[in-house]
Amino acid sequence: RLALTVARNLYKLMAYKDEYEVARLAVDPEFAARLTEEWGEGATPRLKLHPPALRAMGMKRKIAIGPKAMPAMRALARMKRLRGTPLDVFGYAHVRRVERALLAEYRDVVRRLTTDLQRTGPGGREAIWYDTAVELAGLPDMVRGYEHVKLDNVERYREELTRLLGSLRTAEPPTPSR
Incomplete structure (x- = not known):
């Protein structure tokens, strides 16, 4: 359980959608094929984006970019x-x-978790520590959304992380297995 939870959440933290990934997805031929299939051959797709640079300059709304912007998106994807x-x-x-x-x-x-768990054996208090370790390993799933929503969720994640780590510290330490 722990290994799978760590793998899923490590991937989640490594695979966030930044500007390069959005550009890659926008120029993906499969994406274009799905759009054509759904909307028809003559449809003109427009991507709605809220670039950080424009947001920093005070722009509150998203902008729509069309096919003329695709060369720039391809360049950004390669960057x-x-x-x-x-x-x-x-x-x-x-x-x-x-x-x-x-x-x-x-x-x-x-x-830290794996080091601590290597010192424990099966059963009793060790099972409680293991369950808490799995819960800790799954916390990144709380971090969802974009920009301020994500940042708010990061605060909640860190609070829960602190709480769970504290519960491990205050709990009776696991007995080393022999």
């Missing part, structure tokens, strides 16, 4: 190699920094 580098202009946004910090925090929590 995903910049993700996480100093040249990643989107990576400086607060929400992107929080997303990267969450990944590092989660890896640290998983290391």
Whole structure:
């Protein structure tokens, strides 16, 4: 249970939808085929986006971009190699920094949990610790939404993380197995 929960949630934290991923999805040929299938050959798709740069300048509404913007979207999709580098202009946004910090925090929590669990054996208090470890490993599932919704959920996640880690600290430590 723990391994599957960690794998799912680690993937979730690593696979967030940033600007490069949105661009990749927008120019995906399968996406275009689904649009044509659903809306017909002559339909003109428009993507509704709220770019962080425009939001920072005070724009409150999304903008619609059409087929003329697809070359720029293709270029942006290819720029995903910049993700996480100093040249990643989107990576400086607060929400992107929080997303990267969450990944590092989660890896640290998983290391602590697995180290503690390696010292335990089956049964009794150890089962309680294991169940709490699985619950801790599943907490990233709370982090959903975009921008301020996501940031609010990160606060809730961190509060719950602190509470559960505290419950492990105050509980009687597991007896090492021999």
